[in-house]
Amino acid sequence: MKKTPIILSLSVAFALALTYVYLNGQKPAAKSLAIVTTLSHPALDHVRQGIKTALANGTLKDVALIDFNAEGNAQQANLIARKISKDQHILGIFAIGTLAAQAMAKVEKTRPIVIAAVSDPKVIIADTKADNICGLSDSIDANYQIDTVMKLLPHIKRLALLYSTNEANSISVIKQLSGAAAQRNLSVSMVGIHEPQQIMAASLDACQKNDAILIPLDNQLVASMPAVIKATRSLFCAVITTNESPIHQGASLAFGVDYQKSGQTAGRIMEEIVAGHTTTRESGFIDPSSVDIFVNDAVVKEKGLDVDMNAAPNIVHVQGGAR
Amino acid sequence: MGNLSIVDQGLIFSLVAMAVYLTSRVIKKDDLTVEGSFGLGGAITAVMVEHMLAPWLSLVASLAVGALAGVCTGLSYTRLKMNHLMAGLVTTTACFSVSLVIASANKAVAEHNTIFGRITFLPINITEVTVLAVISLLMLLLVRKIIASEIGLMLRATGENPGILLHFGQSSSRFYVLGFTMANALTALAGSLFVQWSGFFSITGNIGTLVTGLASLMVAELLSKSIGLSIVIAAILYQSIFAATLMLGLDPVWNNLVKALIMVFLVGLSSVATKTGAGARHA
DSSP states (O other), X not given: OOHHHHHHHHHHHHHHHHHHHHHHSSOOOSSEEEEEESSOOHHHHHHHHXXXXXXXXXXXXXXXXXXXXXXXXXXXXXXXXXXXXXXTTEEEEEEESHHHHHHHHHHOSSSOXXXXXXXXXXXXXXXXXXXXXXXXXXXXXXXXXXXXXHHHSTTOOEEEEEEETTOHHHHHHHHHHHHHHHHTTOEEEEEEESSGGGHHHHHHHHHHHSSEEEEOSOHHHHHTHHHHHHHHTTSSOXXXXXXXXXXXXXXXXXXXXXXXXXXXXXXXXXXXXXXXXXXXXHHOEEOOSOOEEEEEHHHHHHHTOOOOTXXXXXXXXXXXXXX | OOOOHHHHHHHHHHHHHHHHIIIIIISOOOOTTXXXXXXXXXXXXXXXXXXXXXXXXXXXXXHHHHHHHHHHHHHHHHTSOOOHHHHHHHHHHHHHHHHHHHHOSEEEOTTSOOGGGSOTTSOHHHHHHHHHHHHHHHHHHHHHHHHHSHHHHHHHHHHHOGGGGGGGTOOHHHHHHHHHHHHHHHHHHHHHHHHHHXXXXXXXXXXXXXXXXXXXXXXXXXHOSSSSHHHHHHHHHHXXXXXXXXXXXXXXXXXXXXXHHHHHHHHHHHHHHHHHHHHHHHO
């Protein structure tokens, strides 16, 4: 067989060419910032947009932005992180979402990493001595969430917590929510979902057996909200999310962390760090500064839910998503 | 020193490609356990490294848990008469829960002692590539040795014509189980190396493992029909495709399309080279 040497040499040449492109293909500007996103997802995309908006209107508007997306793949996240760590033109890195933050934290020990949309920053910096990481958490206090649900739905007796078993953030939040509910004598059932195909059946079952279902910050479920809403549409059961975007798709109630605003704050933190006005250590990790409560009036009316509209001062009324 | 992460990841995933070779090409039963055992190896490693146990021990432990996953798939197929794809799926699903229980969904191990921290007189990137190359080549030699042995003959016979084993007084079931066991031990070892190299365990970190292993094997088969260094070169080549798409400066949403086009280009190269080779023979 004469095939092997020819293919072998062509392949090696091809590999060398690809490696050359990898190492030299994207010549960065003299000064640049990198944005690494874990995967495309409405909340994470809003953060990225917020960062870009803040930078475009701030002191770093002339600094080039290099955009990377790990597409939820750890192999890709590692390659991106190691590429960035070798690029001395990059002044700082934004890491959006847990996977991106984990991969960057491992390889970059000096330049500032501003993380955003990470529910539990301890997962990133646990056991590390790194003091070049700061940023914004997007977790909402569990006691606040349960209190607010009980105020908004005064007749609630049973609450289902719907979550993905493969998301660390969801699991830790679910445990906190469950504890908070138990302290308030609210009956809770936890419904874990392994795969997207289970979402409709699990939502339907949870909604039939409970007065409301609460969905924490969970990438898989937030991305699959249309399926949850479709499965539970005709049932007398409130669908509550801890993310704003599903309220416009037909969720009944939502807690809203403004991800655009988080991104803008992350952008401003980076500006301050690059200008030398602050350090990552001083910036630390920030919880969401304000949480809006969204009520979808059309869906509440359609489902006949008994919602106390005077339960909180920061209720935002939206329409849409109803049949 | 240039960026060696492509080579590092290629060396790690060459083990997965070897595993896919064992199941898909030797015993000829595609195995979906790969993603589960990769995660399982990573999970056990993350916990052991976190608890300061000897990092080399975690490699042994990952081999053991991976082998156990393979035994489960093998027995489900041979004893419970489950379809081999279904058996793999069931085991992978179970591995997911087990990994979650062992290590939770995320664990940072970057600052703990790993197998890459032992050779203090070498820079870390050289240590990483050296250790990974040694492990990958050792495993390749071991797989080649087994394939060439009497057991390997039985394994290949199991894939080609299981009935023939009866003439040797052997049962094909044993060799199916052995094939799945070896493959998943290798995959879990890759999972262990991946966690120690990347510095974190993520329950979703196994996404794409099977595709990477299978694609690397297919590229290897373009290079050579027999298992050898081609499988390691192919795994590195596949990672370089991964990496190069990131650097073309395109909007990230196009990355997967570019990857697919590069794969098509590679297969096209093979086709052209085959014709050229055939033409040369006829001339």
